[in-house]
Amino acid sequence: MIRFHTLLAGLLAGTAAAACLSAPARAAEEADPAAIVAAQFAAGGDHKGVRASGAKGVCLTGRFAPAPDAAALSKAPHFAKAVPVTARFSMGGSNPKVSDKAKPVTRGFAMRMADPAGDMTFVIISAPMFSTKTPAQLLEFLQVRAPGPDGKPDAEKIKAFAAQNPETGRQAAWLNARPVPASFAGTDYWAVHAYTLTNAKGEKTTAKLKFVAADKATLTDEELKAKPDSFYADELKERLAKGPARFDLVAILAEPGDPTADPTATWPEESRKTRTLGTLTIAAIEPDATCDAATFDPVADMPDGIAGPADDPMFAIRSPAYAVSLSRRAN
């Protein structure tokens, strides 16, 4: 459980203080969100005024319209009537100049579905799994990727970490085995964590959530070579000039034994029952300021009727980490 004072301590003292801590305190510090955010910037480039991840992105507006039977699964107001959405597509990592052609980099999709009773926020990626299963593992995953004095990360350190933590290679292997999306709107996105949906009768359903692109588009290696490093923003402008981009929100229903606490572990989607919860349409590009003023917080901004996993340690820590990143880029 991440406590607010842990966040404050991290913010005020920084990671240098870790050197003075006892071993158990140091272990706690290792999972400190401020230490993780510092490691994100160390690994991806210490750029100012940008997000610790998803530094390069496009802000958007749209609308979510629930499917007729979504309310049977969740009592959240967002599943009872259409709501406006602020969203942002992005490239993973803290480098605002990362190439849109990069292969083992997740494309990100953050969205805030607004309702007077409270927002429903998802911050999701173009892969069905995350790269690490605990905050301490994430910290080390990032630390071994920080460039040394020669400007490059130590390939041997990365290899040794991967050998000891094989689940951390699943996401890159999955991305490397697939073509690069031709569009931010041309690929599916997964919320990765297991969610619990609760309906008005108090009945609970465990599900993973996936936003399925209506118009999937990928690039062959030849097509990719011919592209400039930045083409997603222009492609999106052209695409949206012709009409909205559409995604179906699909709940993949858990079966007994499906892991709910480990975001590096996937469920066999093809053999799981699914329910369509609604349709998200992205209609227009918004000024960056609309998305940059606050953070998309997938933990705090969850209405009654849907909840992230209490037993997945990667879920709760996202809220304070996103707050650290916001306070850093806002100052």
Ligand code: HEM
């Ligand atoms: C399943 C797990 C995760 C997914 C799918 C995910 C996805 C994303 C995406 C798409 C963004 C860009 C958001 C935007 O455009 O505003 C983002 C930002 C960020 N992520 Fe994650 N993330 C995950 C876990 C984590 C964890 C465990 C941490 C740290 C403990 C973390 C730290 C951050 C930070 C600091 C930002 C920048 C937030 C901001 O400045 O607004 N993420 N993440």
